[in-house]
Amino acid sequence: MKKNVFVIALFLMFWQQLSLADLTIEISSSSDNALPLAIIPFDYAVGTKQPKTDVAKVIAADLFSSGKFKVLPNVRLPSLPSSLGDVDFTEWRDLDVDNMLLGEISMSKKGLYNIKLTFIDLLRKKEVISKRWENIYENNLRQVAHKMSDQIYQEITGVRGSFNTKIAYVTVKKVSGKKKYSLDIADSDGFNSQPLLRSNKPIMSPSWSPDGKNMAYVSFERGRSEIIVQSLNGKMRKVVASYEGINGSPSWSPDSKKISVTLSKSGSADVYILTLATKKLRRLTYNFAIETESVWAPDGNSLFFNSDRRGKPQIFQVQLGTGAIKRITFEGAYNSNPAISPDGNFLAMVNSSGHFNIGLLDLETSEFNIITNTYLDESPSFSPNGEMILYAMNDKGKAKLAIVAIGNSMTKILSTESGEVRAPSWGPFID
């Protein structure tokens, strides 16, 4: 097994050079209920080398994709103030612009970038965010931009932004008639993609550990399904479940110490809990129907899973303390792929009454809404702040990813130039 890890690591290093296949982003819809925002073109100090990354553009795209901001086009900017003192508030009020972002970029003595960003509340006429980054490599400018986006998002919505996070997904490409699979990690906007694993055999169901250190996924690299846990730093990779039959749907416990899996070693597919340190298995369901796609509730006391024990798939909840099982979904004939929101209040799933879309169930009020209008949606995954859902869908026969903002239906579609993208998983906050 150690040998395998080594081989794959080498393989990764080799492929990384070739991987410039960032996801292409398209916005499928926009929101009316967005706050107008002016981003003044950043002020580059004399002698500053123009970086490849336009920080202002990255921030604009982040905020726009949330559906909560609309950015004034540059041609409509009435003036280009460089500080709060320069701002003529009435002209911005006339444009109905509430907020303004100012930026100064200069070179540090080390030849790196110094960035100063100021976010101005034009209504209350004050600086609400003022941040400085020093000695930033050009490659990290996007991250700086995402961090600033998170700050702005929090200032405006009261909720921590999740732009500076990572997503994992599987791409499938056909190279000379053979399918090539890749487990990739990218920024939440699809940029900076990096492969974690390349394989000629299918890779499925990647799942981030809540501590952000490891990834669990299903790999068929040895001809049958196995569950593998791999550290993101590439130092550790191990098969944790390789039982007879199905080994699938890994999901991390909130403390990152256990994973729930689907095993069919006893006949039918059932949900088990595997304690990673001891490799001890605990069987949770004992039904001859298919029980799979388990996810942990954030409090760690229960799991949601998909079962067709009633004929068609529905979501059930099992209490770890008592083993009691309760049906959760009743909307539509088909409910699968459960995902639980970080606060534990919402359950997302694939719902179907003919079309497969992502449904959102308020577990407190039982209010249910379909939140997507794409085609053949699957594998929903909440952003760590619970404000967006990343999922897989099908666009004209091609599998793509989409991110939908909960509450305003703003949808961003991520796709690859050649090939398909599927099985997304949104990573935790990066602290």
Place this chain on the structure above:
Amino acid sequence: MMPFIFRYPISSFMALLIHVVLGALLVMIPQNKVEVMKVSLVSTEDSVEEKTQSENKTPHMKTFAVDSKQIQLQLEKIKQQEQKKLNQHRQLAKQTQAEKKRLVEIKKKQKIEQNKLAAEKRNTLNLKKIAEKAKKDTKLAEKQRLVAKKKAEEAEKKTKKLALEIKKRDLKNKQLATETLLQQEMAEEAAQERKLSKAKDMQNLKEVYISNIASTVRSNWRTVGRVSHKAECTISITQTPRGNVSSVKVHSCNRYSTNLFKKDAEKAVYRSQPLPKPPVDELFERKIDFIFKP
């Protein structure tokens, strides 16, 4: 005649009444007079009767035979008789004298009586005259009385009329006064009402003004965050007369109000600048408080 009566029914009646009264007086006054005289006559007759009775009591004389001694006795007797006769004569004379005296007395009395009668007759005549005069006087007096009465009546009438008029006038005045008072009261009431209603109007206008501001702020409410629909705060605004906001305080919030809600409420106020003007300038308030609920 009749048309006259009909024309002046009161006067005709009064005339008739006067005649009747006069007639009655004429009948009554002589009767009284006769009665008085009769009484006087009766008393005279009584006294005469008494005197007649005393005349009828006068004594009758007798004759007798007498001897020596007897003669003496007789003489004596005769002497005595003589004496007696003499005495009788004397007495008679005395009596005659007395009678004469009495007769004179009677005559005197009769004369007095006659005088008296004459006097009485005169008196009667006088009385008659007096009566006539009295009658005349009465008539005159009556006339005068009637005139006076009429005058009095007229006066009374006049007085009454006057009184009535005064009363009427007073009443009118009173009514007028009452009316005036009423009007005044009404006016005052109206003024008060106007004042009140103006105050009320002003109050209403003020409420409208403040609700205008509140609804403007509400219409400028924007949030992209998750805010409970139960969130509620009091917003205190300080503004300039042009409706520019100098300060906003969001306070007294209920438990559903998050910091984001408070911040967005404050922004909604700034976004509402210039705040709506009051409908009347005097209603302008530098400090405005209202409860805000998105």
